[in-house]
Amino acid sequence: MECEVCGLEITGEPRRVLIDGVVMLVCERCSSMGRKLGEVEHKLTIEPWFDMPELAEDYPKRIRQAREKLGLTQEELAKRLSERVSVVKRLEAGTLVPDEQLVKKIRRVLGIELIE
Numbered sequence: 001m002e003c004e005v006c007g008l009e010i011t012g013e014p015r016r017v018l019i020d021g022v023v024m025l026v027c028e029r030c031s032s033m034g035r036k037l038g039e040v041e042h043k044l045t046i047e048p049w050f051d052m053p054e055l056a057e058d059y060p061k062r063i064r065q066a067r068e069k070l071g072l073t074q075e076e077l078a079k080r081l082s083e084r085v086s087v088v089k090r091l092e093a094g095t096l097v098p099d100e101q102l103v104k105k106i107r108r109v110l111g112i113e114l115i116e
């Protein structure tokens, strides 16, 4: 795989570091530019991407289309997911990355897969 900073092939283990608030996989040389993930205090806000690296890029569209197919409003979907309607709105806007639990609930309620 390639370093996300310098673009060179990473030999050995890629390092996860935080650079300007974004988690990146970088080579050893570039890892000194950011903070190591272990040092980051608010890990929870950035970890979902790493728990599910194969999350479909078009998940907002998949959710909206599946919801409309079932004839559900955002409010009704939120109720079925036991989530607030703002969660559904943010999912469909792509501003909220679903965690594993939410992906499972969406799979159960909408019958769609968000993991590629």
Ligand SMILES: [Zn+2]
Pocket (backbone or CB within 6 Å): 003, 004, 005, 006, 007, 008, 026, 027, 028, 029, 030
């Ligand atoms: Zn690099």
